[in-house]
Amino acid sequence: xxxxxxxxxxxxPGDVPAGDGRRALLAEIDASCRVPVLxxxxxxxxxLLLGTLLALVASIKLHHPGFLASWEFLTFGRVRPAHLNTVxxxxxxxxxxxxxxxxxxxxxRVPFVAPGLATVAAVFWNLGLxxxxxxxLAGDSTSIEWLEMPRYAxxxxxxxxxxxxxxxxxxxxxxxxxxxxxxQWYLLAALLWFPWLYATAQIMLVMEPVRGTVQAxxxxxxxxxxxxxxxxxxxxGAIYYFIPKVIGRPIHSYYxxxxxxxxxxxxxxxxxxxxxxxxxxxxxxxxxxxVASVMMLVPVTVVAINHHFTMWGHFSxxxxxxxxxxxxxxxxxxxxxxxxxxxxxLRSYSEVVHFTHHTxxxxxxxxxxxxxxxxxxxxxxxxxxxxxREWPCLGLVSVHFWACTLGLFLYVVPLSVGGFLQGLAMNxxxxxxxxxxxxxxxxxxxxxxxGLLLGLGHLAFVANVAxxxxxxxxxxxxxxxxxxxGQETPVVVGK
Amino acid sequence: MxxxxxxxxGILFTLASSWVGLVLMPNRQLxxxxxxxxxxxxxxxxVYPQAxxxxxxxxxxxxxxxxxxxxxSQQVRPEGFGSDxxxxxxxxxxxxxxxxxxxxxxxxxxxxxPDLTNIGERQPSVEWHLxxxxxxxxxxxxxxxxxxPFLFEVRPVGARGPSxxxxxxxxxxxxxxxxEVVPTAAAKQLVAYLRSLKTSSPLPEAPLPRKGESDDAxxxxxATNTPASK
Numbered sequence: 001x002x003x004x005x006x007x008x009x010x011x012x013p014g015d016v017p018a019g020d021g022r023r024a025l026l027a028e029i030d031a032s033c034r035v036p037v038l039x040x041x042x043x044x045x046x047x048l049l050l051g052t053l054l055a056l057v058a059s060i061k062l063h064h065p066g067f068l069a070s071w072e073f074l075t076f077g078r079v080r081p082a083h084l085n086t087v088x089x090x091x092x093x094x095x096x097x098x099x100x101x102x103x104x105x106x107x108x109r110v111p112f113v114a115p116g117l118a119t120v121a122a123v124f125w126n127l128g129l130x131x132x133x134x135x136x137l138a139g140d141s142t143s144i145e146w147l148e149m150p151r152y153a154x155x156x157x158x159x160x161x162x163x164x165x166x167x168x169x170x171x172x173x174x175x176x177x178x179x180x181x182x183x184q185w186y187l188l189a190a191l192l193w194f195p196w197l198y199a200t201a202q203i204m205l206v207m208e209p210v211r212g213t214v215q216a217x218x219x220x221x222x223x224x225x226x227x228x229x230x231x232x233x234x235x236x237g238a239i240y241y242f243i244p245k246v247i248g249r250p251i252h253s254y255y256x257x258x259x260x261x262x263x264x265x266x267x268x269x270x271x272x273x274x275x276x277x278x279x280x281x282x283x284x285x286x287x288x289x290x291v292a293s294v295m296m297l298v299p300v301t302v303v304a305i306n307h308h309f310t311m312w313g314h315f316s317x318x319x320x321x322x323x324x325x326x327x328x329x330x331x332x333x334x335x336x337x338x339x340x341x342x343x344x345x346l347r348s349y350s351e352v353v354h355f356t357h358h359t360x361x362x363x364x365x366x367x368x369x370x371x372x373x374x375x376x377x378x379x380x381x382x383x384x385x386x387x388x389r390e391w392p393c394l395g396l397v398s399v400h401f402w403a404c405t406l407g408l409f410l411y412v413v414p415l416s417v418g419g420f421l422q423g424l425a426m427n428x429x430x431x432x433x434x435x436x437x438x439x440x441x442x443x444x445x446x447x448x449x450x451g452l453l454l455g456l457g458h459l460a461f462v463a464n465v466a467x468x469x470x471x472x473x474x475x476x477x478x479x480x481x482x483x484x485x486g487q488e489t490p491v492v493v494g495k
Numbered sequence: 496m497x498x499x500x501x502x503x504x505g506i507l508f509t510l511a512s513s514w515v516g517l518v519l520m521p522n523r524q525l526x527x528x529x530x531x532x533x534x535x536x537x538x539x540x541x542v543y544p545q546a547x548x549x550x551x552x553x554x555x556x557x558x559x560x561x562x563x564x565x566x567x568s569q570q571v572r573p574e575g576f577g578s579d580x581x582x583x584x585x586x587x588x589x590x591x592x593x594x595x596x597x598x599x600x601x602x603x604x605x606x607x608x609p610d611l612t613n614i615g616e617r618q619p620s621v622e623w624h625l626x627x628x629x630x631x632x633x634x635x636x637x638x639x640x641x642x643x644p645f646l647f648e649v650r651p652v653g654a655r656g657p658s659x660x661x662x663x664x665x666x667x668x669x670x671x672x673x674x675e676v677v678p679t680a681a682a683k684q685l686v687a688y689l690r691s692l693k694t695s696s697p698l699p700e701a702p703l704p705r706k707g708e709s710d711d712a713x714x715x716x717x718a719t720n721t722p723a724s725k
Binding site: 061062063065066069070071072075076077078080081139140141142143144145172178179180185188189192193196197200204205209210211212213214215216217218221225229262265266269270272273275276278279280281282285288289347351354355356357359426427428429433434437438440441 | 570
């Protein structure tokens with residue numbers, strides 16, 4: 001490891017040197033990102049709305065099993081995996097890719113390389129997802145968690161992903177900024193880890209399934225790493241970029257950022273088999289994953305110190321910046337969900353919460369509370385810059401933030417408690433099973449209320465984005481914001 | 496950390512470690528498991544596990560397609576860890592060898608419904624399963640399992656009287672007068688699969704607990720995992 005630079009550039013996302021031409025170069029980079037990044041983000045939002053709708057249907061079915069029961073394609077066992085795949089691969093992955101592309105350009109200090117390649121990749125990604133989601137609803141789900149899309153859809157996604165990986169290597173090679181800011185370590189790692197994970201899982205589980213419980217090992221090695229080595233590095237990379245950027249203050253410690261990155265790289269990828277505690281696999285496999293899960297205390301603590309100490313004393317800025325509000329909420333949720341995950345991986349705790357709704361609450365604290373919140377925050381920063389337009393309605397921003405925050409709280413807290421009680425009741429053999437089921441109903445109904453709040457937040461956000469895009473492409477175009485173009489006088493693009 | 500190649504190698508080697516440890520090694524240890532051959536008390540040679548017969552195998556595809564795995568697990572945890580055995584979900588814990596013919600392996604991560612590892616022994620009645628699938632409230636009042644009306648056909652009773660396999664329904668769930676509820680081929684296949692789910696044959700690595708020696712049984716059930724090799 002090279003000696004850390006003591007200069008500010010090691011501690012700030014130094015995407016361009018200060019001075020003459022600074023805004024102009026930033027504006028050129030942002031403008032070059034417009035088409036590919038918008039394509040990923042806008043299609044991500046469309047999948048978010050579909051995924052939310054599927055989630056609501058699934059949630060209502062769990063307390064009113066007769067709801068929409070006569071349609072085979074809407075049975076719970078199909079709607080639930082359709083929800084997971086649309087929000088994971090449709091919303092979170094696509095928006096994550098969109099934000100990553102923009103961050104890579106900014107941090108490498110190069111205008112978007114080969115925008116056509118990335119746009120074609122986005123088209124393929126959406127094509128694969130459409131085919132895959134339709135396949136799940138039609139009954140071709142593989143029933144392998146996180147990999148439900150049928151084998152005729154996944155190669156399309158893989159082709160798309162390969163194009164993005166090629167793009168990222170080209171961009172990295174063409175970089176004009178020699179300093180690698182901490183966000184770039186995380187983003188580069190995510191871009192390289194994901195194809196390996198996906199290819200291994202597809203080959204060993206879907207194309208040529210391995211024998212017996214080896215499938216379960218590969219399944220959870222993959223599924224946990226989608227969180228740990230794909231969403232987590234993108235989310236952490238974005239937090240490391242946006243917190244210092246918005247508050248104008250360097251990150252707390254360079255040494256801690258190095259330690260946090262490498263300890264995450266070392267330990268996170270060994271965590272997956274803690275999903276099989278009590279299961280039929282040999283004890284060593286599960287134990288090694290529990291050990292690695294506990295070791296996650298190192299990167300989690302280090303990253304928490306680094307993020308929260310950077311923010312320390314600057315909380316008043318949360319009122320002014322929606323980016324900061326969402327990103328800091330995401331950073332707090334990352335700390336919480338990681339600590340909860342470590343607890344869940346212990347045998348004694350898992351004995352109670354495994355197989356219950358507690359796990360579902362935990363998953364949403366991670367993918368929603370951490371990753372989705374960070375992505376919302378990132379979009380509040382990125383979209384005005386690539387469209388050169390301000391957010392049209394601040395009221396919608398408030399609705400978005402408060403509906404999603406309250407919805408998240410109402411989702412995670414009651415369901416964690418309800419799941420824990422469900423686990424205690426299930427482990428008491430004197431409680432009849434149907435009594436256990438009955439005990440979960442109030443919590444499941446609260447979950448549907450939470451889902452409605454989240455849906456309201458999503459609609460507010462999508463309305464704001466649509467309004468903004470109407471000012472770019474629609475008949476009522478508004479002039480661009482001068483500051484964002486790097487020019488002295490306002491110009492109207494497209495006229 | 497401004498040196499690209501070092502970062503690159505670090506990224507690749509870290510993932511390679513768990514790829515070897517949690518993907519290749521399990522495949523090496525468990526990928527070649529074969530059925531166990533033993534002789535039971537009556538002197539009959541028993542081979543366990545065995546591949547499913549055709550109709551049950553077709554039913555496994557229905558189970559996969561309808562996503563039953565999202566609410567039902569198929570794994571029995573060891574005695575003393577949870578209440579799986581006390582609830583009667585199995586006589587012994589399940590081990591890797593129980594699953595060698597499953598494609599995909601559907602261990603499950605949720606118990607919104609009960610575990611189904613041994614449902615074939617716990618509930619052998621075809622009639623029960625069909626009624627339960629048609630509408631779970633018939634057999635299990637208060638269940639949150641969805642009804643599967645699309646696995647059944649509601650049709651007029653023919654001139655020769657009710658079909659042999661028509662469901663015997665009464666009260667609020669009964670078919671309208673002059674109609675009968677008949678299971679489709681998919682429903683029958685699914686029930687054949689559910690009835691084939693039996694994991695109570697002993698294996699050397701997971702013997703059945705013996706009566707009166709529960710301490711011994713407990714230790715052998717929890718201490719043993721899977722054989723180090725095939």
